[in-house]
Amino acid sequence: MSLSRFCKFSVLVGTTGVAGALLFQQHRQTREWQRAARREFSRASYNSPPPGYRGPLFRPRLDFPPKPPSGDETFPWLDLDFKTEPERYLRTVRDYCLEGNIECDFRVEENGRRDWYHIPWMSFLPTGREPIHGMTMERPAAPGMLADTQRRRLQTWAVAFYNAPGAFVIGNVWKEPSRPKLDGVVFPEGTIGLKLLFTEGSAEDIPYLKESPVWHAAIAREPEAPGDRGPPVEMRLIQMDVAVRDERADIGWVFGTFVYHSSQSSDAPWRRLVPVCLQWGNDPDLTQQRYQEGARPVQTWNNPRLRDLGILAASRPYLGWLGRANGPVDNFKSCCASCHSTASVPDKDNKIPRGVPPNADQALRWFRNLRPGQAFEKGGTSLDYSLQLSSCTTQYNNWKKSYLQNTLLGTLKEWWLEVHPFPTTAPPSGKND
Numbered sequence: 001m002s003l004s005r006f007c008k009f010s011v012l013v014g015t016t017g018v019a020g021a022l023l024f025q026q027h028r029q030t031r032e033w034q035r036a037a038r039r040e041f042s043r044a045s046y047n048s049p050p051p052g053y054r055g056p057l058f059r060p061r062l063d064f065p066p067k068p069p070s071g072d073e074t075f076p077w078l079d080l081d082f083k084t085e086p087e088r089y090l091r092t093v094r095d096y097c098l099e100g101n102i103e104c105d106f107r108v109e110e111n112g113r114r115d116w117y118h119i120p121w122m123s124f125l126p127t128g129r130e131p132i133h134g135m136t137m138e139r140p141a142a143p144g145m146l147a148d149t150q151r152r153r154l155q156t157w158a159v160a161f162y163n164a165p166g167a168f169v170i171g172n173v174w175k176e177p178s179r180p181k182l183d184g185v186v187f188p189e190g191t192i193g194l195k196l197l198f199t200e201g202s203a204e205d206i207p208y209l210k211e212s213p214v215w216h217a218a219i220a221r222e223p224e225a226p227g228d229r230g231p232p233v234e235m236r237l238i239q240m241d242v243a244v245r246d247e248r249a250d251i252g253w254v255f256g257t258f259v260y261h262s263s264q265s266s267d268a269p270w271r272r273l274v275p276v277c278l279q280w281g282n283d284p285d286l287t288q289q290r291y292q293e294g295a296r297p298v299q300t301w302n303n304p305r306l307r308d309l310g311i312l313a314a315s316r317p318y319l320g321w322l323g324r325a326n327g328p329v330d331n332f333k334s335c336c337a338s339c340h341s342t343a344s345v346p347d348k349d350n351k352i353p354r355g356v357p358p359n360a361d362q363a364l365r366w367f368r369n370l371r372p373g374q375a376f377e378k379g380g381t382s383l384d385y386s387l388q389l390s391s392c393t394t395q396y397n398n399w400k401k402s403y404l405q406n407t408l409l410g411t412l413k414e415w416w417l418e419v420h421p422f423p424t425t426a427p428p429s430g431k432n433d
């Protein structure tokens with residue numbers, strides 16, 4: 001072999017070796033990244049179980065159905081007209097949601113009747129899941145918001161579920177926990193999103209909560225420091241929210257809410273959830289001025305007995321903006337459908353006001369009737385009204401940033417130590433020299 005050919009050959013071997021080593025290193029880092037993503041994806045809670053707690057713990061159910069719904073299951077509310085029979089529609093949905101879940105106390109992985117699933121990634125941020133029921137922190141309720149007798153600020157925590165048709169879509173997004181697929185999210189008809197909201201308030205604070213189902217949860221000591229969790233405290237069921245995919249609605253979804261009410265005669269406390277309101281559109285034309293002239297929402301049904309039942313406290317004019325649908329724990333400057341219509345990426349300016357109108361002109365931007373698949377912002381990607389999908393994407397992005405920062409810092413540190421090896425033992429002191 002001539003000298004020049006030998007040189008070329010050596011360079012080739014050398015380059016291949018370096019490239020191989022780099023590829024191997026990259027492959028190793030990718031594997032580690034995927035493993036770390038999988039761990040965080042299914043992490044059960046932000047804080048560990050409280051010391052001394054011996055009861056059951058939250059276990060996220062994330063084995064999403066691999067195939068779309070077969071079409072065999074029937075959804076009885078789809079035979080009812082939500083505009084003419086809103087209460088019956090809501091009760092039918094409520095009974096479907098409670099079936100099998102009362103028996104297992106919403107530890108849905110034990111529901112023998114029907115499959116329900118959780119959302120991944122909800123344990124990364126300080127407002128993330130607590131370890132006993134997997135609840136995440138919601139906006140606290142200011143005094144007077146939930147009842148006239150409520151004198152102190154009260155924390156609200158919540159946990160959400162999807163039935164199988166909805167879970168199929170969630171599973172599709174998260175087939176690879178390290179790489180979400182956010183394009184083309186549209187839930188099929190039959191999907192139900194369900195959310196249970198618990199308050200730390202007692203029946204003294206909120207009289208209609210007498211004998212409401214109680215859960216113990218290791219929540220924040222104070223809302224200002226969401227990550228500083230205390231020992232388990234008693235929380236009471238106050239509200240149950242549903243999002244029902246129904247093509248007949250202007251926005252492709254029907255939102256509805258129930259409030260626990262002690263006046264209901266059922267022996268089973270969970271069945272004392274009263275239909276409060278139902279919404280199938282945002283009433284895009286209903287402005288403050290038209291409201292003052294006497295106009296009211298025509299795409300919301302409100303239970304006419306809300307004031308009598310004490311659910312609509314004197315401190316608020318309505319549950320949702322200008323009479324649109326909302327629950328007592330929600331901000332009355334917003335409403336179910338408006339807040340949920342912002343579920344999309346990017347998610348920079350959607351969160352605030354999420355329906356809270358800063359001025360009359362801007363307000364209606366948050367009260368448009370977007371169709372499933374239509375993003376809130378031009379050029380954005382819709383998450384089809386699922387704010388759980390939007391929350392978990394945010395947590396994923398935060399996790400990814402911190403993981404990459406940590407690994408990058410780690411790699412830089414290793415490299416620095418290689419170039420500038422520090423002595424591992426203490427340098428000899430001048431005294432012994």
Ligand code: HEC
Binds near residue numbers: 193
């Ligand atoms: C101001 C914003 C806001 C309003 C108003 C609001 N929600 Fe939500 N909702 C959220 C957020 C954020 C989540 C997801 C994160 C979580 O659960 O903490 C959520 C989650 C849910 C879920 C779980 C499935 C999903 O779509 O993410 C349901 C069901 C739901 N809400 C129904 C309702 C109903 C019904 C109303 C009205 C009675 C309502 N929401 C009002 C912000 C809002």
